[in-house]
Amino acid sequence: MSVPVLETENLVKVYGKGATRFDALKGLTFEIHEGESVAIVGKSGSGKSTLMHLLALLDEPTAGVVALEGEPVNRLKPKKVSQLRNDTFGFVFQQFFLNPNQTVLENITLPLKIAGVGRSERNRRGLEVLEQLDMADKARNKATNLSGGQKQRACIARALVNKPTVLFADEPTGNLDTVTSEIVEDILFGLHRDHGITLVVVTHDEDLAAKCQRRLMMQDGEIVTEEHGAKGTHA
Numbered sequence: 028m029s030v031p032v033l034e035t036e037n038l039v040k041v042y043g044k045g046a047t048r049f050d051a052l053k054g055l056t057f058e059i060h061e062g063e064s065v066a067i068v069g070k071s072g073s074g075k076s077t078l079m080h081l082l083a084l085l086d087e088p089t090a091g092v093v094a095l096e097g098e099p100v101n102r103l104k105p106k107k108v109s110q111l112r113n114d115t116f117g118f119v120f121q122q123f124f125l126n127p128n129q130t131v132l133e134n135i136t137l138p139l140k141i142a143g144v145g146r147s148e149r150n151r152r153g154l155e156v157l158e159q160l161d162m163a164d165k166a167r168n169k170a171t172n173l174s175g176g177q178k179q180r181a182c183i184a185r186a187l188v189n190k191p192t193v194l195f196a197d198e199p200t201g202n203l204d205t206v207t208s209e210i211v212e213d214i215l216f217g218l219h220r221d222h223g224i225t226l227v228v229v230t231h232d233e234d235l236a237a238k239c240q241r242r243l244m245m246q247d248g249e250i251v252t253e254e255h256g257a258k259g260t261h262a
């Protein structure tokens with residue numbers, strides 16, 4: 028079998044110490060393979076976001092290992108980790124995190140700016156993904172002047188502009204109405220199906236989770252069950 032794009036070994040996260048110590052993740056070992064769609068589900072406080080932050084190299088575990096394409100990340104220098112994160116991952120969050128003072132195009136090309144890509148190439152690639160998401164006509168709009176669904180599409184565009192291997196989505200439809208949620212879900216699963224992007228979704232939404240090929244059910248910092256097989260039409 029191929030090397031997993033992400034794997035963890037005995038992943039532990041402890042917040043605080045002494046009387047305020049909280050064991051948020053209690054030794055998780057699992058793999059995510061390239062091209063999979065995986066949902067991380069569970070009640071509020073079960074450790075979903077903590078796990079996603081560790082997988083996405085946004086935070087460090089207290090103990091245990093995260094390996095990216097077979098390489099344990101804890102052996103790498105912080106600068107290399109940042110570079111890998113920017114090159115390999117795209118992020119879509121519930122809260123959008125768009126800069127209201129910048130245009131849509133400026134917002135979505137930020138990962139390319141961080142990677143040191145020049146302005147004209149940034150704009151070319153930015154317009155290409157906006158085109159793909161049917162948002163090219165909004166390129167010069169300020170990011171505030173968009174509907175919720177358009178904001179989330181802009182976030183997806185920003186997540187895709189670096190052609191990531193893995194797309195992390197934390198409650199991507201949490202702030203959207205049902206119809207707009209479906210549009211955003213269709214885009215995410217379309218990227219998965221048609222472009223082979225690996226999708227890691229943290230969600231409370233059972234319908235969204237059901238569309239993923241695998242569901243990791245979390246409870247009190249542990250994966251208590253794992254379900255396989257998409258329940259929807261996106262096998």
Ligand SMILES: Nc1ncnc2c1ncn2[C@@H]1O[C@H](COP(=O)(O)OP(=O)(O)OP(=O)(O)O)[C@@H](O)[C@H]1O
Nearest residue numbers: 042043049051069070071072073074075076077078
């Ligand atoms: N920085 C922190 N300091 C202390 N405790 C924390 C910190 N971050 C998270 N926790 C605790 O760790 C536990 C897991 O939090 P986490 O955000 O991963 O849960 P979650 O499953 O994503 O919840 P939600 O669905 O509400 O977002 C919670 O009990 C939370 O209070």
